[in-house]
Amino acid sequence: MGRLPSAQRRRQLVEAAIRVMTRDGVAQTTTRSICAEAGVSLSVFHYCFESKQALVEAVMHTITAHSVTPVAEHLRPGRDVHESVVAALRTYWDHVRAHPAEHMLTYELTQYALRRPGFAYLAERQYEQYAAANRQLLDHLCTELDLVPVVPAEILVRYLTSVIDGLTLNYLVLGGGQEAAAVLDTLAEHLVGQVRPRAAAEEHAGDDSAVPG
Known part of the structure; x- marks a missing residue:
């Protein structure tokens, strides 16, 4: 996936998190599962969210x-x-x-x-x-x-x-x-x-x- 502006990446990760949390529950949702849903690496997550x-x-x-x-x-x-x-x-x-x-x-x-x-x-x-x-x-x-x-x-x-x-x-x-x-x-x-x-x-x-x- 090509390089995207950080604001767009944040939106992408947030929407992915909503889908995963809705499907699996909040407690079962991990940063890895969110990144997998969004199709990005963990490093992208940590770049976008502290x-x-x-x-x-x-x-x-x-x-x-x-x-x-x-x-x-x-x-x-x-x-x-x-x-x-x-x-x-x-x-x-x-x-x-x-x-x-x-x-x-x-x-x-x-x-x-x-x-x-x-x-x-x-x-x-x-x-x-x-x-x-x-x-x-x-x-x-x-x-x-x-x-x-x-x-x-x-x-x-x-x-x-x-x-x-x-x-x-x-x-x-x-x-x-x-x-x-x-x-x-x-x-x-x-x-x-x-x-x-x-x-x-x-x-x-x-x-x-x-x-x-």
Whole structure:
């Protein structure tokens, strides 16, 4: 195989790691098996990653990007708020249903990181990344559609992250795609109720600050 830029090699190794971890499990995955999957030598791996922790972190980041990146495309100016939120959540859910093994891997990575000495910080970063992705989506929603949250954004982000995370695991264990989709619709309804047009929010704030005569 010809020489490739290091960034491309890293992507190649990360995608190979995702395939191997999904197939064999995280604990059984070795740098050798990843290199064999990618068709590269061990020296290439060590050139691209300083440690297995660095690879695991890159895997977590990449898996999140797989499901999150397409979601923002549904948040566009001029589009109905509820329609945008439903489309965004359904896009994520389509990815869960199309790639259940990849999403199952995210939970295995969490447990692996929490149980392995020196890796626990990766689980923290994983969930910080989930929160950051949902915060980005919330910010994008509010910016593109000129909305503001009616509760602190940090609370809304944690709520959104927790419901999606729990629903995903519930689906992986119990199945029931139609019921899960109905839960997402309920989440969309609730989320829409937690934001309001900026002009209305500013008018409401002005009314609250008025001093009675």
